[in-house]
Amino acid sequence: MNERDSEQVAQTFADRGYTLTPDEKEADAILINTCSVRDQAEQKALGKMGIMGKYREQREHVVFGFMGCMAQSRGEELFKRVPHLDLVVGTQKYHRVFDYVDSILSRRLETRMDEVGAEMLTGRVEEEVQGDEIVKVNLDRVISARVVDTEDEEGSQNTIKDHIPKEQQQAKAFVSIMQGCNMRCSFCIVPDTRGRERGRPISDIVEEVRSLVSKGVKEVTLLGQIVNLYGRTEFPKVDGKSPFVQLLEAVHEIEGLERIRFTSPHPIGYRDDLVAAFTYLPKLCSHIHFPMQSGSDRILKRMQRPYKNEKFLAICEKMKAARPDLAITTDVIVGFPGETEEDFQETLACMKMIGFDNSFIFRYSKRKDTPAAEMEDQLDEATKERRNQELLQMQGEMTSAKNAKLIGTVQRVLCEGPSKSNKETLCGRTTQNKIVIFNGDAERMTGQMLDIKIEDSTGYTLYGTPEVHQ
Numbered sequence: 001m002n003e004r005d006s007e008q009v010a011q012t013f014a015d016r017g018y019t020l021t022p023d024e025k026e027a028d029a030i031l032i033n034t035c036s037v038r039d040q041a042e043q044k045a046l047g048k049m050g051i052m053g054k055y056r057e058q059r060e061h062v063v064f065g066f067m068g069c070m071a072q073s074r075g076e077e078l079f080k081r082v083p084h085l086d087l088v089v090g091t092q093k094y095h096r097v098f099d100y101v102d103s104i105l106s107r108r109l110e111t112r113m114d115e116v117g118a119e120m121l122t123g124r125v126e127e128e129v130q131g132d133e134i135v136k137v138n139l140d141r142v143i144s145a146r147v148v149d150t151e152d153e154e155g156s157q158n159t160i161k162d163h164i165p166k167e168q169q170q171a172k173a174f175v176s177i178m179q180g181c182n183m184r185c186s187f188c189i190v191p192d193t194r195g196r197e198r199g200r201p202i203s204d205i206v207e208e209v210r211s212l213v214s215k216g217v218k219e220v221t222l223l224g225q226i227v228n229l230y231g232r233t234e235f236p237k238v239d240g241k242s243p244f245v246q247l248l249e250a251v252h253e254i255e256g257l258e259r260i261r262f263t264s265p266h267p268i269g270y271r272d273d274l275v276a277a278f279t280y281l282p283k284l285c286s287h288i289h290f291p292m293q294s295g296s297d298r299i300l301k302r303m304q305r306p307y308k309n310e311k312f313l314a315i316c317e318k319m320k321a322a323r324p325d326l327a328i329t330t331d332v333i334v335g336f337p338g339e340t341e342e343d344f345q346e347t348l349a350c351m352k353m354i355g356f357d358n359s360f361i362f363r364y365s366k367r368k369d370t371p372a373a374e375m376e377d378q379l380d381e382a383t384k385e386r387r388n389q390e391l392l393q394m395q396g397e398m399t400s401a402k403n404a405k406l407i408g409t410v411q412r413v414l415c416e417g418p419s420k421s422n423k424e425t426l427c428g429r430t431t432q433n434k435i436v437i438f439n440g441d442a443e444r445m446t447g448q449m450l451d452i453k454i455e456d457s458t459g460y461t462l463y464g465t466p467e468v469h470q
């Protein structure tokens with residue numbers, strides 16, 4: 001989701017004549033879109049911004065800004081941590097970033113023109129964190145603009161809609177359908193940083209997908225904090241179908257679109273109309289990423305997740321009945337405060353019972369300003385790590401066994417282009433979202449649906465050869 005928001009901001013700059021550069025040394029504006037899910041992510045963003053302050057030495061006009069969740073939750077306070085910072089823009093204000101940066105930059109460049117040869121140095125010095133070091137920075141060289149905008153803004157969910165045109169053929173794209181979350185999971189900061197659920201109109205989303213397809217995109221992933229709750233407060237049910245199922249049907253009709261994915265759904269509001277959609281909408285891929293978090297009802301309650309594990313299991317069963325080749329992946333938090341050995345064993349048993357195709361297993365770490373961080377029965381690191389390793393190993397074995405079964409089969413794969421790890425090979429994904437590596441001509445095959453004979457697997461990755469059709 002952050003990546004999608006960053007793309008939107010980047011595109012507003014490209015639309016107005018700026019050039020995007022992968023080299024921070026030559027940038028006139030440096031923006032970091034921040035995540036607050038873990039304290040570690042915040043520390044990393046602060047460290048990185050601190051280190052980049054050195055670019056002011058050669059290029060005094062450079063504008064520095066934080067956007068996103070940490071900007072939203074910390075606001076003004078960030079100027080104390082990073083004195084060279086100019087801009088703090090929250091999660092409902094991505095569409096304003098360009099105007100702020102452009103005006104700071106113009107003012108700064110004009111001022112410099114007026115003052116060529118007359119650098120005013122009055123000796124104001126402030127200490128600043130740069131990576132692990134505290135260094136002295138001369139503030140008079142360029143005084144930070146210090147703009148903060150973290151207010152709520154009605155309709156902000158409708159502003160994440162533009163995409164950066166890609167030089168190479170683009171096979172797939174992410175489409176943001178909503179913003180915010182009304183849940184209150186005790187480990188999560190998102191409701192504070194992203195606000196309440198707000199959905200975009202179906203017609204706008206369809207228009208965006210249609211435009212992507214006209215540029216060659218074959219697969220879209222619909223994004224939301226809880227996608228299946230899309231539009232529930234804004235749009236009515238029609239024929240017993242939720243707004244999300246109505247949206248899936250509308251997107252499914254787009255000619256040229258081959259595949260639809262969505263992430264992430266939540267057990268609350270995962271109803272039979274969505275299960276049934278997998279029986280009559282063939283473009284829906286045979287994969288859901290369905291966060292379980294814990295297999296223990298006691299821990300789910302402490303996490304403030306308002307359902308029992310039985311419900312989660314029942315949805316998985318119904319989904320497998322609706323789409324027999326369905327792959328299910330999940331998120332699990334291990335070592336949550338108060339997690340006993342028995343709770344942990346319940347999680348382990350659930351993971352085995354469902355037989356996830358893959359899991360993202362997170363060792364619980366405190367997230368400041370959340371109820372879970374204040375819970376007294378925090379686990380020691382050694383216990384968390386032991387349980388983490390046990391889950392990782394079990395998941396690794398399940399994933400390897402599932403992937404090994406695909407050897408010898410022919411899979412329909414959407415070719416995404418050269419593989420990131422070896423540019424000589426191509427990579428794509430099956431409908432179950434499994435990565436396949438194969439040889440071929442990138443120019444001709446990228447964006448194409450191919451039949452690939454699977455010949456090998458190394459745990460998480462499949463290897464194969466494209467079938468030649470006469």
Ligand code: SF4
Nearest residue numbers: 181183185188190225
């Ligand atoms: S459902 Fe829970 S974990 Fe997900 S965004 Fe909302 S509060 Fe956070």
